[in-house]
Amino acid sequence: MALTADPVKPDLELTYVNSMLEGKSALEIIQWGYDTFGGGLAMLSSMQKTASALTHMLYSLGLTDVEIIFIDTQYHFPETLQLRDELIEKYGVNIKTYTPELNPEEQFRKYGRELYLKDGDYQLCCQMRKEEPYLKAAEPFYGFLSGLMRSEGGARKNIPVVAEDPRVNGYKIHPLREMTATDVEEYLKKNNVPVHPLHSRGYPSIGCATCTTPVAPDEDERAGRWRHIREQRGTNEKIYCGINFSDKR
Numbered sequence: 001m002a003l004t005a006d007p008v009k010p011d012l013e014l015t016y017v018n019s020m021l022e023g024k025s026a027l028e029i030i031q032w033g034y035d036t037f038g039g040g041l042a043m044l045s046s047m048q049k050t051a052s053a054l055t056h057m058l059y060s061l062g063l064t065d066v067e068i069i070f071i072d073t074q075y076h077f078p079e080t081l082q083l084r085d086e087l088i089e090k091y092g093v094n095i096k097t098y099t100p101e102l103n104p105e106e107q108f109r110k111y112g113r114e115l116y117l118k119d120g121d122y123q124l125c126c127q128m129r130k131e132e133p134y135l136k137a138a139e140p141f142y143g144f145l146s147g148l149m150r151s152e153g154g155a156r157k158n159i160p161v162v163a164e165d166p167r168v169n170g171y172k173i174h175p176l177r178e179m180t181a182t183d184v185e186e187y188l189k190k191n192n193v194p195v196h197p198l199h200s201r202g203y204p205s206i207g208c209a210t211c212t213t214p215v216a217p218d219e220d221e222r223a224g225r226w227r228h229i230r231e232q233r234g235t236n237e238k239i240y241c242g243i244n245f246s247d248k249r
């Protein structure tokens with residue numbers, strides 16, 4: 001099916017939609033998203049395992065025209081950009097890269113310091129380098145496939161299949177909602193899908209190189225994200241960048 005040029009936001013009755021999609025497979029939910037939103041469907045990719053799985057699912061359904069939004073914060077590991085290129089090459093998927101308004105040097109000059117280093121500053125860095133480019137990229141779309149899973153816990157443990165996201169004037173769709181990290185792992189292995197090479201080097205969760213460290217075997221999967229900020233706060237509370245509306249920063 002060719003995508004429509006001027007998508008319109010569907011008016012969804014979420015209680016009905018969520019009960020209708022309850023128990024459906026990830027592929028069925030993605031297909032529903034495509035049938036419902038047409039050219040207004042996009043996916044947000046973090047280039048982590050869940051994004052690799054969703055990317056492969058789009059490919060296997062023949063939906064390679066769906067735009068996959070990738071925000072290049074310009075602080076990524078080189079391996080993150082290599083994975084993006086590999087997925088495009090292998091599956092012919094429509095990954096589009098968006099960048100922040102200021103490059104890192106311009107940001108440093110404007111603020112006189114590296115914002116990612118300190119609590120109270122890093123939030124602005126995430127806002128400018130992730131959130132703002134994402135919101136801009138999201139403007140033409142109304143439905144957004146996202147790799148969040150309830151099994152991740154924290155703010156994610158109660159996500160519905162489809163949720164309204166007022167920031168993007170649309171809906172987030174969570175096809176992997178009922179899956180676990182093990183389910184995703186098995187899917188990727190079975191289908192020989194490329195994954196971020198740092199996952200096998202002690203990085204279960206990967207963001208900007210500046211704000212991601214490896215984790216010890218006995219640590220939480222997100223312990224390597226903003227470790228320096230959690231140390232400043234003296235807490236083990238999970239931190240998120242705020243690009244996902246359902247998360248708390």
Ligand code: SF4
Pocket residue numbers: 073075115116122123125126127129130207208210211241
């Ligand atoms: S993760 Fe760190 S470097 Fe990346 S945008 Fe957020 S604060 Fe800035």
